[in-house]
Amino acid sequence: MLPKIINVTVKDVRFPTSTEQHGSDAMHTDPDYSTAYVVLHTDSELKGFGFTFTLGKGTEIVVCAVESLSRLVVGKSLEEIVRDFRGFYRLLTSDSQMRWLGPEKGVIHVATAAVLNAVWDLWARAEGKPLWKLLVDMDPEQLVSCIDFRYITDVLTEKEAVDLLLKAQEGRQQREDQMLSEGYPAYTTSCAWLGYSDQQLQQLCADALRGGWTRFKLKVGADLEDDVRRCRLIRQMIGPNNTLMIDANQKWDVDEAVSWVSRLAEFKPLWIEEPTSPDDILGHATISKALAPHGIGVATGEQCHNRVMFKQLLQASALQFVQIDSCRLGSVNENLAVMLMAHKFKVPVCPHSGGVGLCELVQHLILFDYICVSASLNNRMCEYVDHLHEHFTSPVVIKDAHYLPPKDPGYSCEMLDSSVQRYQFPDGEVWLQMNK
Amino acid sequence: MLPKIINVTVKDVRFPTSTEQHGSDAMHTDPDYSTAYVVLHTDSELKGFGFTFTLGKGTEIVVCAVESLSRLVVGKSLEEIVRDFRGFYRLLTSDSQMRWLGPEKGVIHVATAAVLNAVWDLWARAEGKPLWKLLVDMDPEQLVSCIDFRYITDVLTEKEAVDLLLKAQEGRQQREDQMLSEGYPAYTTSCAWLGYSDQQLQQLCADALRGGWTRFKLKVGADLEDDVRRCRLIRQMIGPNNTLMIDANQKWDVDEAVSWVSRLAEFKPLWIEEPTSPDDILGHATISKALAPHGIGVATGEQCHNRVMFKQLLQASALQFVQIDSCRLGSVNENLAVMLMAHKFKVPVCPHSGGVGLCELVQHLILFDYICVSASLNNRMCEYVDHLHEHFTSPVVIKDAHYLPPKDPGYSCEMLDSSVQRYQFPDGEVWLQMNK
Numbered sequence: 012m013l014p015k016i017i018n019v020t021v022k023d024v025r026f027p028t029s030t031e032q033h034g035s036d037a038m039h040t041d042p043d044y045s046t047a048y049v050v051l052h053t054d055s056e057l058k059g060f061g062f063t064f065t066l067g068k069g070t071e072i073v074v075c076a077v078e079s080l081s082r083l084v085v086g087k088s089l090e091e092i093v094r095d096f097r098g099f100y101r102l103l104t105s106d107s108q109m110r111w112l113g114p115e116k117g118v119i120h121v122a123t124a125a126v127l128n129a130v131w132d133l134w135a136r137a138e139g140k141p142l143w144k145l146l147v148d149m150d151p152e153q154l155v156s157c158i159d160f161r162y163i164t165d166v167l168t169e170k171e172a173v174d175l176l177l178k179a180q181e182g183r184q185q186r187e188d189q190m191l192s193e194g195y196p197a198y199t200t201s202c203a204w205l206g207y208s209d210q211q212l213q214q215l216c217a218d219a220l221r222g223g224w225t226r227f228k229l230k231v232g233a234d235l236e237d238d239v240r241r242c243r244l245i246r247q248m249i250g251p252n253n254t255l256m257i258d259a260n261q262k263w264d265v266d267e268a269v270s271w272v273s274r275l276a277e278f279k280p281l282w283i284e285e286p287t288s289p290d291d292i293l294g295h296a297t298i299s300k301a302l303a304p305h306g307i308g309v310a311t312g313e314q315c316h317n318r319v320m321f322k323q324l325l326q327a328s329a330l331q332f333v334q335i336d337s338c339r340l341g342s343v344n345e346n347l348a349v350m351l352m353a354h355k356f357k358v359p360v361c362p363h364s365g366g367v368g369l370c371e372l373v374q375h376l377i378l379f380d381y382i383c384v385s386a387s388l389n390n391r392m393c394e395y396v397d398h399l400h401e402h403f404t405s406p407v408v409i410k411d412a413h414y415l416p417p418k419d420p421g422y423s424c425e426m427l428d429s430s431v432q433r434y435q436f437p438d439g440e441v442w443l444q445m446n447k
Numbered sequence: 448m449l450p451k452i453i454n455v456t457v458k459d460v461r462f463p464t465s466t467e468q469h470g471s472d473a474m475h476t477d478p479d480y481s482t483a484y485v486v487l488h489t490d491s492e493l494k495g496f497g498f499t500f501t502l503g504k505g506t507e508i509v510v511c512a513v514e515s516l517s518r519l520v521v522g523k524s525l526e527e528i529v530r531d532f533r534g535f536y537r538l539l540t541s542d543s544q545m546r547w548l549g550p551e552k553g554v555i556h557v558a559t560a561a562v563l564n565a566v567w568d569l570w571a572r573a574e575g576k577p578l579w580k581l582l583v584d585m586d587p588e589q590l591v592s593c594i595d596f597r598y599i600t601d602v603l604t605e606k607e608a609v610d611l612l613l614k615a616q617e618g619r620q621q622r623e624d625q626m627l628s629e630g631y632p633a634y635t636t637s638c639a640w641l642g643y644s645d646q647q648l649q650q651l652c653a654d655a656l657r658g659g660w661t662r663f664k665l666k667v668g669a670d671l672e673d674d675v676r677r678c679r680l681i682r683q684m685i686g687p688n689n690t691l692m693i694d695a696n697q698k699w700d701v702d703e704a705v706s707w708v709s710r711l712a713e714f715k716p717l718w719i720e721e722p723t724s725p726d727d728i729l730g731h732a733t734i735s736k737a738l739a740p741h742g743i744g745v746a747t748g749e750q751c752h753n754r755v756m757f758k759q760l761l762q763a764s765a766l767q768f769v770q771i772d773s774c775r776l777g778s779v780n781e782n783l784a785v786m787l788m789a790h791k792f793k794v795p796v797c798p799h800s801g802g803v804g805l806c807e808l809v810q811h812l813i814l815f816d817y818i819c820v821s822a823s824l825n826n827r828m829c830e831y832v833d834h835l836h837e838h839f840t841s842p843v844v845i846k847d848a849h850y851l852p853p854k855d856p857g858y859s860c861e862m863l864d865s866s867v868q869r870y871q872f873p874d875g876e877v878w879l880q881m882n883k
Contacts, residue, residue, distance in 0.1 A: 038543065039544070039547070041544070042543070042544060043544065065547055065548065066543070066544040066547040067544040068542065068544035068545050069515055069542075069544060069547070069548045069555070071515060072512045072515055072554060072555070073548070075508050075511040079505055106505075107474065107476045107477055108475070108478060108501075108502040108504040109502075109505040110474070110475070111475070111502040111505070112501065112505045112557070113553050114697075114724075114725070114750070116552050116553045116752065117552045117554050117556065117752075118508065118512065118553050118555055119505065119508070120553065121548070161700065161724075162700055162724040162726075162727060162730070164700045164701075165701040165730065165733070261550075264597065264598055264599075264600045264601060265598075265600075265601040266601055287598060288550075288598040288755045290551075290552070290752075290753065291758075291759065292728060292759060293728070293759045293763065314547075316726075317726065319724045319726040319727050320726055323726075323727065323730075326729050327729065
């Protein structure tokens with residue numbers, strides 16, 4: 012007997028990361044990593060935990076949106092939800108009055124992600140499995156029944172999706188065993204935030220090399236000469252055989268992106284991430300084409316707001332790396348759609364992560380992607396940032412620059428009660444003290 | 448001495464239009480036309496009024512977002528704002544923490560529109576002019592200084608924009624005089640909401656023909672046989688020389704849109720509006736191409752969330768009619784950008800309107816478009832819906848199916864105090880009575 016959701020609570024939890032420039036980039040100069048943190052209370056002892064990620068100010072708007080969505084959730088049993096998960100997804104995303112506020116984008120969609128993440132967490136807990144294993148054990152028909160194919164059937168139909176999953180079943184057990192022993196390859200963004208000094212960058216990079224890291228991402232886009240110097244510095248430190256990626260966080264217009272990145276080509280970055288507006292599919296296509304001769308790919312996705320946008324990025328050959336996000340897309344449901352489309356177009360998925368809790372969540376998705384969809388590690392890796400994991404009840408485990416598969420039941424979304432209390436905005440102890 | 452903004456108030460005002468199926472379409476079956484209604488209070492007697500349009504549920508989220516944006520507005524003088532309006536636009540849309548919630552899309556962007564609409568209203572009042580006349584009297588450099596060109600310079604630079612405006616100056620006085628005497632041509636959507644019976648449709652259509660209307664829009668997309676019958680009915684009533692348009696409100700996937708609309712081609716619609724997801728630029732391009740041989744254009748824009756999306760719709764030849772919206776785009780500032788891009792691509796602007804208050808606002812923009820940008824009425828017209836005008840202090844004036852230019856100072860955003868009180872949600876008299 013699966014539990015019934017009888018109440019939804021949501022809290023505004025903010026970490027004052029801006030005080031030390033953690034997470035700083037060309038567009039987000041002072042982020043306070045935050046969450047709208049959702050708890051689904053049920054008629055049993057089980058709870059579901061979920062959240063979406065934000066940068067501080069405005070989290071109160073997402074909290075308000077979760078509260079508005081709650082009326083669609085309270086009273087539903089988990090059985091009723093998972094029996095027609097596509098229908099439940101559409102209930103949240105296509106309410107005939109609320110959809111005007113999106114549809115499926117911005118505040119209302121990240122709030123939907125928070126709620127759905129909590130539902131998936133609840134389901135995995137009810138089944139006593141970590142989320143990735145719940146997904147791995149589902150048969151293709153059931154997986155596909157969670158996806159809303161509206162607006163993507165010109166690229167992927169339900170039948171094609173099932174066929175892709177069936178075809179990838181060969182070797183699945185082997186890949187699961189491999190993941191359990193080796194883990195999934197990661198790269199680090201922790202060394203080179205834009206607000207860090209050269210000295211700090213060198214120190215962190217040296218530490219990371221000693222820790223076995225081989226793939227490094229650098230923030231760029233504020234000042235070209237700074238970028239040249241920092242790229243040279245990091246390339247010298249990591250040598251020619253390790254991997255360098257650069258990330259502009261939407262700083263440029265299309266033409267500027269091409270000329271700026273061309274100047275950094277000598278440092279052989281694997282990709283330029285978010286060169287321009289996340290909405291500019293055709294712009295990304297132009298940039299991709301212009302940078303291909305330099306051997307530089309385009310990566311984007313952390314602010315790509317839904318599957319319809321990813322569909323077009325793939326159709327237009329506008330990106331060479333798909334960066335799914337566990338908290339911006341409509342939870343597992345929409346991420347499944349994007350992973351399957353990426354597979355069809357033979358574009359590797361390299362998830363966006365970091366922030367607070369994003370590593371905890373997205374590891375589940377990329378494990379599933381490898382075991383059940385892509386069956387490849389070629390040009391694939393998952394972002395890792397070494398921040399704020401201590402606030403989670405099941406924090407990520409990194410070993411030799413690999414994510415080890417989570418073992419606890421659920422989607423790893425649960426935060427420590429003490430952290431939620433201390434960092435709640437504006438009344439938690441930490442904020443009261445800062446605002447003294 | 449221009450006034451200084453000392454306080455921002457925002458109210459959730461909803462009209463229970465769903466009770467009579469006004470506004471019903473294939474995706475929005477029961478809208479309660481609503482606004483997040485903003486008042487800028489200043490240190491003088493002048494106030495600025497503005498709003499964004501919503502469909503009922505969720506308006507509280509937009510109210511919350513306006514409250515969050517208010518901290519960026521309070522304390523600013525109008526002079527400081529209009530001296531660098533581009534900077535002020537970017538202050539609201541690119542706050543380094545808040546932009547994560549968009550950027551420039553969904554709840555945060557419609558809330559921005561509400562605030563900026565109120566600023567433009569305040570400015571026009573301070574100048575003692577209706578907004579369209581304020582715009583018409585501004586010189587090209589000043590107009591262009593209100594536009595944020597970020598992410599659109601690959602299609603339109605600041606210099607090009609100035610040149611387009613300079614080129615269109617010839618005949619401007621003549622066009623202004625023409626508008627003052629004749630008004631701007633309108634079409635009606637009031638006859639054929641999806642929830643109306645055939646009898647109601649026939650009655651309203653007969654009335655409209657008697658009232659001088661020559662252009663009619665019909666909602667489609669729920670049931671093909673119904674659509675065939677209703678299209679036949681309305682075409683028979685209006686005859687072969689009047690104009691018919693059809694509107695699916697995003698009901699279809701791409702392939703379905705093409706096959707469905709092809710079945711309605713015999714009724715010679717001028718355009719199919721919103722055939723699929725508002726995010727699907729490439730999908731709209733496919734549909735445009737497939738329907739061109741039938742002589743049917745594609746119109747979209749009421750849920751096109753920003754100038755970057757419009758830019759691509761134009762680049763991809765994905766639409767033949769640009770439907771700007773006064774409450775979804777970032778107010779006048781972003782609409783100026785879209786009108787100029789549309790002009791460059793030689794695509795007519797036919798604004799979205801209706802709802803509550805949209806007619807009041809958008810008439811100003813389309814008057815400016817004709818007088819100062821397009822200089823053409825060919826294939827151009829502005830939507831009109833005959834609802835809820837009685838709640839405004841300066842309601843639209845329609846004469847012989849034309850919008851007559853507003854004469855009162857401001858952006859026509861101000862609602863009657865009594866209406867705001869009665870319809871405020873959930874505590875206004877109307878809602879208290881309905882929920883008894």
